[in-house]
Amino acid sequence: MVHKVVFIVSIFLNVILSIFLIYNNFDKIRVYTHAREVTKLTLFSAWIFYTFCAIFKGAFTAVDRQNVVPKLEKVRRDIITGYGLITMLAIVPSFLVVLVRDSPLIIYPFVFISNFSSIFIFLFFIVAHFDNYSILHKPLKFKAIITLVQLALSLIASLLTWTFSTTENASTVFYITIWYTVFFSAGIAEFFAILRFGVKIKYGEEDRVGVYEQREIGGKIDYRPPGTTTSSARRTTMASMARAQNPESAMEVSIFNEIEDVPQNHTSYIKISQCKICTQEYNGTLIPRILITCGHTVCEVCINNLLDENHSVVCPFCRKSTSVPDGQPDLLPKNFAILEMD
Structure with missing residues (x-):
């Protein structure tokens, strides 16, 4: 400063x-x-x-x-x-x-x-x-x-x-x-x-991408007050927006990327999702990151493995390229919907 x-x-x-x-x-x-x-x-x-x-x-x-x-x-x-x-x-x-x-x-x-x-x-x-x-x-x-x-x-x-x-x-x-x-x-x-x-x-602007700024590409946002859980709130994620923009390429996006109106008594049946590339379960260490261009979710490790010399990643599902800021996957937005499933 x-x-x-x-x-x-x-x-x-x-x-x-x-x-x-x-x-x-x-x-x-x-x-x-x-x-x-x-x-x-x-x-x-x-x-x-x-x-x-x-x-x-x-x-x-x-x-x-x-x-x-x-x-x-x-x-x-x-x-x-x-x-x-x-x-x-x-x-x-x-x-x-x-x-x-x-x-x-x-x-x-x-x-x-x-x-x-x-x-x-x-x-x-x-x-x-x-x-x-x-x-x-x-x-x-x-x-x-x-x-x-x-x-x-x-x-x-x-x-x-x-x-x-x-x-x-x-x-x-x-x-x-x-x-x-x-x-x-x-x-x-x-x-x-x-x-x-x-x-x-x-101030955490990078984390707000996909939650507050999804209107920029046509996603409907329902505000979720701080402290609420996935069982008591409604949320539209990057996956649903990708599906709205391009249904064909978004068909492969896991339904785990979207949570809508989950009843309280069903929370015990929600299992944590897996990375669709390495099949490892997401957790506090293996963090799911959203590829901004297409909305697909991939773990940090796989994104790092897919990085090219121009700090870009080609999505293995839809082949769209996403630029990774400074070549650091941890600067991409987290998929909070998946992280809150356990």
């Missing part, structure tokens, strides 16, 4: 200081020889970049409306895109100032876009999920290493420029690279930590 606070403070402070610097140096900027050309190029480049981001966001929204995208996939996709763009905003001007340090007409538009775009990227892709995710492991040491690498690269670039160019150019390289190291390091470290370790949804 501390790292997220540092990230928010840094991107807002970056914008505030950028405005302050422009205001204080406005007279110098105005009399610059190519001021008009730089302004036009900057505004045009900013328009291109923001249009690109809007198209990306619109495409994500359209995909979410047309397909059943698991909550974890939405979160992971959006935050990787957001932090990835912020990383790009820091890297591009840092490289440019080293390569074309004598060409402010090229450097300044990218610096302007990078400094003012981070907050828009945050609002476009990250803010909606900011409190809902956490990185799977505690990557404090990893993030510290990423930040130190950024600082080292900045110092090396400045030293090389000072050695092979002028002191003025070396100062420009140092100021710009250090700027992005200070204000963008939190976002860059978060981006690489997410790629390295993966993320999970906090």
